Amino acid sequence: MQRLNHYFGLHRENAVTAFHDMFKQPLASALTIAVIGIALALPAALSLLVQNGRAVAGSMEDVRDFSVYLQPGLPLEEADNLAAKLRLKALVDKVSVISADTALEEFRDSSGFDNAITALETNPLPHTLTVRPAAVADGDSLQTLAEELTANPLVDQVRIDTEWVKRLSAILDLLKRSVWIAGILLIAAVIIIVGNTIRLDIQSRRDEIEVYKLLGASNRFVRRPFLYIGICYGVSGGLFGLILLVISALILAGPVETLTGLYGSSFVLQGLNTLTMGSVLGGGILAGWIGAWTAVARHIAAIRPA
């Protein structure tokens, strides 16, 4: 039990010492932490951009609505039946029926052709279904649904702008992949930065390491403080990255709200959630540890007392 306490005591001491060691060269450490923080904040910011992009798309659902024009002269009951069948489909969120009479009234009010419309002997407009796709429906599935409806004998025409949906979906997919690539590259950068910092630290403490080894220290004992220094850099960089993200979100929240308001959207900028915060901090710790490990694995064992 005493041995175990001693073991954990050493870890605690190494962690505290590593934290203090970072402040022995405050400027150099601050610059390293800033670079790590920026490198961690960038992919997190891109990720938030994608999340907000999807939320923006969600808040503009009516843009994805499409119209199904039924055959002229079709009884309204038939239109209601078709609407009921459509509502049962998983790809469909909502279906509204606009009768030919309602459509004509709306056209009369909005077009200004009141006299011309009154002169018509019959209503030329068909009953129309306005379909709002479910959130799960992407461009391809909507196209399939549209083709299915077009083949229906009750339907005259389907108006759907799937290209727009496809473009939005493609942009978001592209961004999502970019986030992954940027994330991997920037985490690799953090690993290299921490590894190089630890390597320089090992070189500057070479004499001390030799003394440790002469007194019987194992490589594991010698490398432990350096691993904690790497973790300290990762934690500090992660916290700095989170601060950058919070500040950025606060600065952008107002202008984004104004912009989306101009498009009639009630969209509110989504800030940091627990997952993003955990990813930035966890990514920092992991990258710091791996970076330190790559340095100590190569350089500590190579140091032999002369």
Place this chain on the structure above:
Amino acid sequence: MISFDHVTKRYDGGRDALRNVSLEIPQGELVFLTGPSGAGKSTFLKMLACIERPTRGQVFVNGANIGRLPDRQIHRYRRQIGLVFQDNKLLQDRSVFDNVALPLVIAGLTERETGKRVRAALDQVGLLKKDKTVPRKLSLGEQQRVGIARAVVSRPGLLIADEPTGNLDPELSLDIMSLFRRFNDIGVTMVIATHDLNLLDQLGGKRLILADGEVRGGDFDPTEGGF
């Protein structure tokens, strides 16, 4: 017991630092290694400290062939020996207490046991009251005493010292060597490399004279292979 069995050490470049050295040093002996510069004294000590390995032959310490120890086991062997250096190799940013405690911290002793042993070691070298001082504020003689306290704190069976009085004046040198004598009196085997022949006359102990990498005399009997 220390045993060198036909040990040769050849460095890169082809120079033989030790040539076919065979000898035995009994447990509890105090041996002074003397000889001119380049005689092989440091190489001899480096073999004992597992810093160098023999090119040929074998080195045994208490029955273990330390010349063939795998790298991953060398640290365990070094915990069983004490090392004193000419430049003392103290960590200048740590207190005297922390420097002396280092071998015990490495060995994983508890804080309580470490404190007890460090205080005892510092008391033996007369520096108990300076335990919180950093080494650079001590005199050279005091720094060497701290180095000795660090070497004996883990109660090693073998103490190796390379020119421990090389930087000290004659009075301090005698003081330091007397400390070694006291530790030897309680059974620690000591191998000390030194140029200072005057000190040897005052302290006793056995001499081993090296020249050109070979044993050339002293109290060593080549026909017997020991002292």
